[in-house]
Amino acid sequence: MPQSLRLPARAALLSRCLPELGVPRQPPVPPAATRGPRSLAEMPGPSPAAFLYDLLCRGGLRRLHELQVEGRARYGPVWKASFGPILTVHVAEAGLIEQVLRQEGDFPVRSHLSSWKDYRVCRGHACGLLTAEGEEWQRLRRLLGRLLLRPRAVEGYGGPVADVVGDLLRRLQRQRDRHPQHLVPDLAAEFYKFGLEGISSVLFASRLGCLEQEVPRDTETFIRSINTMFVMTLLTMAMPKPLHRLFPKPWQTFCEAWDYMFAFAKGHIDRRVAEAAEHGEPAEQMCLTDHLAREKVPMKTIYGNVTELLLAGVDTISSTLSWSLYELARHPGVQAALHRELAAAFGTGCSPSATALGKVPLLRAVVKETLRWGRGRRPRPCLRPQLHPCLCPHPCPSPLSSSPPPSPSSPPSLAPSSSPSPSSSLSLSPSSPHPH
Structure with missing residues (x-):
């Protein structure tokens, strides 16, 4: 039993x-x-x-x-x-x-993402945490877990992430000010951009401009490449390999999307490594690329892992944030209790630090419980229940809307x-x- x-x-x-x-x-x-x-x-x-x-x-x-x-x-x-x-x-x-x-x-x-692995073999890229298996996966998981998940490591990324959170709130406020009904028209897209901006600040200390009024063209192309790759993943996995010669378009489109994603990540990684070589390692606010270079990880492995983490981070950040806010909007009692906890721990108008997470057990419980029961769930569009105007200590004068974003998956x-x-x-x- x-x-x-x-x-x-x-x-x-x-x-x-x-x-x-x-x-x-x-x-x-x-x-x-x-x-x-x-x-x-x-x-x-x-x-x-x-x-x-x-x-x-x-x-x-x-x-x-x-x-x-x-x-x-x-x-x-x-x-x-x-x-x-x-x-x-x-x-x-x-x-x-x-x-x-x-x-x-x-x-x-x-x-078994066979098409992802076939692409890496075809292009000579190293497998990252999403595509590695067996002992290789365990070795990468231990290394990245030590550099990304330990409490002391998390504290090191608190400053850059707090800056991104502030930019997100300002962008949401601008969107609402321009809307006739004071709503954010596509909250899902904003969370997706926030996820990309946040994970890039952790991986290679770059700000991509996702939350600016005009998003850079290369960043927009990267976002489209992610969507194209997910759509083509299911099709290329379902097609037997001999059919790739008869119907080459899906495989070519799939490879072109991955090519751009690897090139995009490689450009930012190379820039960060060159800056460290020229000016020395930063004394504080080191990113994952800095840590991997200090560990003497081969550049090929860095490219493979950072590219996959960039992709995974965008999806998981936006999905987790969307579903947590959605559940809080559906349970106003928990939302009110969480607001009281945050106000008591940090006050209003302040930027909380990563070291202060121990003061907000309910916040951690909400996120963990949402992930526990909805771990495999893929977010889709939904209704717009009202959120408390000041769930977080940042200024936010009126209720926001929760709308989990669509995200294709195989x-x-x-x-x-x-x-x-x-x-x-x-x-x-x-x-x-x-x-x-």
């Missing part, structure tokens, strides 16, 4: 702050008592033809979240789907997703679904609107 799953401490903290949200988590779905585990062949799911029809004829590539909601309702918490040679298993139960993640070994296996071989069942204190209830 699977080990029972305990309610995380962060969920308990949220429940104490707002008792009406203390919804108990559903226990994991037990296996059938009358028979052993069923095989993959017995797993329910749409036929390959039906799934292909949904993707290509019903606009499924633009509404993956809706397809997953439909799959959860039709087949239950676990189902399979095939697209060409790609077989995906969707898990749509928070407890089951947690079991899958906890049972991973030392070398967790993520989506289904991994084991995919936590976009529609986990309500099993945590911040879950979507059947009567509440779904973000699709």
Whole structure:
């Protein structure tokens, strides 16, 4: 029998702050008592033809979240789907997703991004944290975890990130001032630009101008390249390699998008390395490129990892921020409690430092709990519930709108679904609107 799953401490903290949200988590779905585990062949799911029809004829590539909601309702918490040679298993139960993640070994296996790896072999690029496997992945994960995730390392990036946050708030205020109804027309796009600006300041200490009134052309091209690459990923993975010669356009477009992303990152990395060679290493506010160069990491490995982290950072920052704000907008009691905590810890009109995160346990609980139950979820457009005017200590005179951004993705071989069942204190209830 699977080990029972305990309610995380962060969920308990949220429940104490707002008792009406203390919804108990559903226990994991037990296996059938009358028979052993069923095989993959017995797993329910749409036929390959039906799934292909949904993707290509019903606009499924633009509404993956809706397809997953439909799959959860039709087949239950676990189902399979095939697209060409790609077989995906969707898990749509928070407890089951947690079991899958906890049972991973030392070398967790993520989506088999064959086209990503084929591109790196074709161009001679090194694999980064997203594409490396086995011991190579573990070595990179330990190195980057030490340089990016330890509390002391995080504190070193606090200053540049705080500057980016200030620029985001000023840009949102400008957008609202120009709007006749005092709204931000496309909050999802703003969070996406914020993610790119924030992660670039951490990776190679560059400001890309994403939050300026006029975004530089090369930055706009980089953003378009990310979107193009994601769209082409699913198509190139589904096409057998012999078909690339008969229908070369998808593969060429895919490679061109990656070429620009690698060239974009390489230019900023080379600039930072040249500055360090000419003026010496900065005494403070070192970026990841500085740390990797100090560790004598080969430049080829630096290019591969920084490019992939740039891509991953944009997606994860914007997605996490969007869903956290969305949940706070849906739970005004938690939002009010969080505002009280922030005001007590920092006051108003102040820029909090990274060292002060220990004073705001509810803020950390909100983000962690949102990530826990919605870890595999892909953000889609949704309604605009109102947010508190001063959630953060920066000046922000009136309510903002929450709208999780659309983000294309390819289904991994084991995919936590976009529609986990309500099993945590911040879950979507059947009567509440779904973000699709």
